Amino acid sequence: xxxxxxxxxxxxxxxxxxxxxxxxxxxxxxxxxxxxxxxxxxxxxxxxxxxxxxxxxxxxxxxxxxxxxxxxxxxxxxxxxxxxxxxxxxxxxxxxxxxxxxxxxxxxxxxxxxxxxxxxxxxxxxxxxxxxxxxxxxxxxxxxxxxxxxxxxxxxxxxxxxxxxxxxxxxxxxxxxxxxxxxxxxxxxxxxxxxxxxx
Numbered sequence: 001x002x003x004x005x006x007x008x009x010x011x012x013x014x015x016x017x018x019x020x021x022x023x024x025x026x027x028x029x030x031x032x033x034x035x036x037x038x039x040x041x042x043x044x045x046x047x048x049x050x051x052x053x054x055x056x057x058x059x060x061x062x063x064x065x066x067x068x069x070x071x072x073x074x075x076x077x078x079x080x081x082x083x084x085x086x087x088x089x090x091x092x093x094x095x096x097x098x099x100x101x102x103x104x105x106x107x108x109x110x111x112x113x114x115x116x117x118x119x120x121x122x123x124x125x126x127x128x129x130x131x132x133x134x135x136x137x138x139x140x141x142x143x144x145x146x147x148x149x150x151x152x153x154x155x156x157x158x159x160x161x162x163x164x165x166x167x168x169x170x171x172x173x174x175x176x177x178x179x180x181x182x183x184x185x186x187x188x189x190x191x192x193x194x195x196x197x198x199x
């Protein structure tokens with residue numbers, strides 16, 4: 001089974017010819033349709049940069065993690081206005097990068113992917129900074145919904161939504177979507193989370 005992990009709280013234009021680019025409409029990775037029915041778009045690039053040409057930590061898969069480090073750094077600095085987050089599939093030597101569509105960002109990160117590393121670039125319409133802002137404002141008043149439902153966890157997800165862990169998902173989902181408004185109604189996921197034990 002492929003090991004996959006998400007990286008939460010999360011990177012000049014470079015010629016895109018440095019890597020192979022393929023557009024995939026409605027990819028098999030759970031491509032979701034938005035309210036207009038349009039399919040999510042994913043672009044795939046395969047690295048051509050020499051192995052070891054990026055700085056980064058040593059480890060089981062140094063090439064992959066050097067590329068991840070580069071993408072995250074660029075996403076959090078120069079491309080913060082489009083970067084949403086990333087997750088990694090170590091066995092497939094693949095990183096899933098979520099961003100508001102940007103030719104400059106795609107060209108940059110694809111040109112820096114090392115040989116054998118694949119990037120799947122998924123379209124979103126929200127940035128990591130905006131997700132984090134909702135998480136922080138919610139965390140400042142975790143008790144604001146007391147008496148209606150119990151909010152137990154909240155955090156950003158790199159795919160472009162905020163996760164709410166609650167005691168009563170059906171009730172909380174209706175309340176949160178109504179109070180947060182139509183934009184956030186598309187960008188929250190509400191799931192049951194048990195009460196933390198105090199052992």
